[in-house]
Amino acid sequence: METIRKIVIVGGGTAGWMTAAALSKILGANYAEITLVESDDIGTVGVGEATIPQINIFNRLLGLKEDDFIRQTHGTFKLGIEFVDWARKGHSYFHPFGPYGFDMKGVSFHAFWQKLQTLGVSDSISDYNLQAVAAREGKFMRPVQVENSPLSTIAYAFHFDAGLYAKFLRRFSEGLGAQRIEGRIVSADKNAETGFLEAVVLGDGRRIEGDLFIDCSGFRGLLIGQQMGIDYEDWSKWLPNNRAWAVPTARVHDNQTPYTRSTAREAGWQWRIPLQHRTGNGYVFSNNFIDEQAAMDTLLQNLDAPPLKDPMLVKFQGGHRHKFWEKNVVAIGLSSGFMEPLESTSIHLIQVGIAKLLQMFPDKGFEQADINRYNRLSVLEYEYIRDFLVLHFNQTERDDSEYWRYCRNMELPPRLQEKYDLFRSRGRIFRENEELFNDTSWFAVMVGQGMTWRGYDPVADVMSDEDVKRQLFGIKDAIRKSSDYMPTHEDFIRANCAMEAPVEVMSQLA
Template structure:
């Protein structure tokens, strides 16, 4: 009979060891989320990054789900905005996407309220067809506040539109990574400086990564801290945040690539910061260009500018020149060209390795979804997190299926922007004539016949988002929901006009965006 262990000597099972390879926004988002949840349970989280490897730094504009992510992590909004030079965002203004002189706002938050038991959209479409309704933006508090430079956080009164304000942020991506790093290290995450020079594979997938030493080519120390000769770092779970290189998921495990350049052919972006606006609007601008589009993102300390384009229709030199000519204010750095391919890994999770951020896939930042896809990948991972043993094939297959569906639905939303255009340039005519994915074709057909919009399960973009896009870019709609006939058109028009009046009254209670940001400048 084996002796019983004495009190205090019982060996506790070790927690899961997670190794995150790569820093930047994706790496540190993973570190702060996993550190908060795993370290208190005895787990270990190590992040490996090299100061010698630059990050892409995309993702300065976000969408409202980031607030849920921050709430889960206990991140204070004021501290976050102060640290990152952040500003508020109420939506995206699309300029020239249908025709050169037209624009519309894709707002966050709710548009209108139900009328006679039917969604506002159904009654508004019927009234607009009868000439009894204004443009959709008139009924969105967020759209009108964004255009007029006003902002307010939601108030406590649940009956007011001011209590339901939907918003997100603009922020400096490099500062955000630094902010998250401080949060993660305070939670017990270990940062390891160095370049991964070898990936060791095994039956589970990745067995370990080897980090280079810190010596110069002549063998002398380079003075950088926390380096060890060919340090071997093993783990139970590896998170690939190595950007477009996809060092683990593709370089070592050959997860495969699903190419979407047929539907989204833009393959270059030029980025350059410029001086800050005196009175920044709380919106992202997406401005159509002859072979792509241009973004403008107002932060408190600077403005982010970029030009996404297709190299088959415009050279890099031409794209840089167009961006520099369009900048409002002084350029603060030299333009930086980023080359990319649109698509995703065929396997986001392979063996014991999960790809996040650019290692998982890329879609141009037209609807500010880059950071959301990192967040979504993390949230699904946390739901299916394995222990120290291998994850079951069912878990891995489900994760890959869910993430593929997320990417596909966002892809279709982006493709719709290009498909529904009436611009004259060759690039745009080609985009309008190109075949579209089957799921998008179904959505457009449903909208054409009666203005119906259906949200698929947990699809990111809801009915309001699709309505803003489809009506903003003049998608064809024939007829309306027959149930609208239960309410006479004049009564529906009266109710719609009342909604506009409530929005107008609410707008008057929102201070200027610059005033909302001023308190951060005083810190």
């Protein structure tokens, strides 16, 4: 068995430097030489990132100090996503992190809440989730160890500046021995007999040799697509959006919300991601239903502060490579595929790709069984996320544009149709294998998008009507009091992880 000694990462940005950081931390400089090749002349797509709580696993893997991480990336905290005008115009709901209520008698809390709605009570499922209530009130704190308190189970993620995040991880990686090479890749050398990549060649003629190549080159797919010839699985029929305008705006004072906002528009949706020094905004749309100029105009007309620069257009196609790993090339990040960014899964998919690579890390023999498993699990990960994303677009009352009529009437993936059927029957939701989104997420979006059920899970009748009311009202009260106890999001950041802002940034915050 010959050990991998030279790992070459092609491309920087979020994907490249996350990969470099994780491999440097886990493998160490004594195991393999880790080289990242990127060019300052080639921009990255990152325009501001929203994440999901799984990023905390990655941060713990690296051993990051969270306050330092937030400070250096000008980050804020995220408790979930607010969806505005999705089910219908004038309606909003919240997809929170963390569960609703508590499981009681081994029965899903959702079933008891559904039963409560049949007892003359009409309240919001959001009232039973601390993250949703705290987000509504602009509150945040990290979990504290208080027995039987919602404050002990606070789940959260982050918003941060993608460019600053890449620089932060670059410093981290280089501190562990990773090497960065500046240069533009113009070609690659392959072994004529095996088809394995042997080196990438830079514009000045330098050859960067490697045993394992990781393609983080973004949509271009320099290695996985252009060199290894792996085609793309197009999911446009399910994920029709293929463009995004992105623009930062000046921060609105005292409007640093601890959540991402997604607002449905005529032919897509608009994001709002608050950072400490600015706010990230964008309009994700399909150019089959609105032209680029009209989409840009819509975005600029719906900003809550002046733009700091001209909007940037990003073109993409929903889907993934037929193979994520071919021979000695592994694609991670946008080179492997792109998922509609509605539920902030881009960084998670990078993280999962890295984790699976470490689980099935090869030697120079590159066992095909390992590669096959990596590819199979990667496809499943994408499919599970795709189905959850389709739910948002498909289950809507909106028929005010050609775009929404298309989304309402699209042909569904079979696995998603089965989830619909189960939910409409008794409100039941089952998490498939290790799919990313759990029953809380599915329930939040299904209810939020207006789906209904014929009856609640009959097992909820293990509790009497009065006991259900008493227990649920008690939970709701405990969550409200917990939110009251929490500091504001701004106060928490100010006390723990405020950025060290240069003078020009501070003038924007005044």
